Amino acid sequence: MRQIRRSRLCAIALLVLLLDARLPLGAQQSGSGGTNRPDQRDKPYMVLVSLDGFKAEYLDRMPLPNLRRVMQRGARAKAMVPVFPSLTFPNHYSLVTGMHPGRHGIVANRFYDPASKASYVYTDSKIVSDRTWYRGEPIWVTAEKQGMVSACFFWPGSEAPVQGIHATMWNPYNGKILNEERVSTVLKWLRLPVERRPHVITLYFSEVDTATHEGPVEAPEVEQAARSLDTAVGQLLDGIDTLPFRDRVYLVITSDHGMVNTSPAQTVTLDSLLDAKDLADVVIGFGGPVANIHVKGGAPRARALVEKINAKLARGTAYVRAELPERYHYHADPRAGDIVVVMDESWTMSMPRAPRTSGAESAERPANDRRGAHGWDNMFPSMRAIFLMLGPGIREGALVDEVNNVDVYPLMTELLGLAPAADIDGRAGRIGALVRK
16 A cells, blocks of 8 residues: 555656646647657657857857857867758758758748648747648657657747657747746756656757847847857756766757848839739748749749849849759749749848738838848858757867758767658768767
8 A cells, every 4th residue: 555655656746747847738649658668768868959040150259158168078060051941940840850941841931832722820829730731750750759758848840740749748839938947947857757758859049039130140139149048058058967867968059040131221022023913923922031922824924924023133033943953952842932032142022012021121120220130042151050069979179060951850860779751851970970989
């Protein structure tokens, strides 16, 4: 009887710990059932951190002692090349699937799907939780399918049960949750009993991205936001260092894209390039540094409109989607539009009769009002992201060549001993060969 009571008390204590760790009970669709399979329990742990909008050059320009701790104890890439377009949702979903947006389906932060005649809007909680938008296999789904518990403290795509599977622990996005609470929750997850402790954890911060969209890249508020995130990284490092299994934890710190200044004076409106009759034949998917335009009338009509746009557009180039440069990996998905307009660096395209989107500025702002933005050609140095990591077998103090966003997913599966999803774009071993001893 005493043993039964003790078991019940342990069960109650575990339940309290899970609730305190923000486990959304009742929302479970995890493939692992919330328990690590016995053969997975001795494997390493991986915390994947995103510092949204954290430009590669910030690491050298700003005083960031805790990120420097990571670099001293582990490896740093000179930069990470984001996927095209260099927007938040496409890049975050590529990081965790190893696929380009033209294949995983999240082609922009907002886009129109001609097949369903519906629009994806990244700020709509109902839409982002609809699994039909997402292709590919996020790392937490890969883990859960193979009997490994995972957890997401925010990540684009994590609110949807992709392939019918959620991470065991996950949170609907709420930008008001303080950085300290996010870190504290992750550390609580890492202190769960071994059978329920997540081996894959994502952690997301938006502070730098928000600060940069509100002012120029050089604004003191941007550095203030970066230093705030550096403090959060320090809290995470300190917490990991107290764990008895700290030598089995990989910490991977990334961002999704860089930043460059733009202004209303660097905005071109689509109705300055096409007349009212032409505009009646298009459906706008997304505007900004890259514009996705769907055309009524098929390929001949799309080609005619491309020619009209390019005849007047001096600060960008319009393409029939099938003729986009191959390096964009963006021509296969109709969600990207029949016409894709790629603007020159710092220039944006605004859509008529619609609010400006990521990278496009408000018409009420003065023409000299500079703001940081992103979304441009992923090969621009200004769009470069960061990649840092430390953990068992990682070279200490190493500065390695640039890495690619899509190679992060196969790296994680490699280090965690998971079989990667089939038919990904990332290449196994490419980052590992640079950062491992």
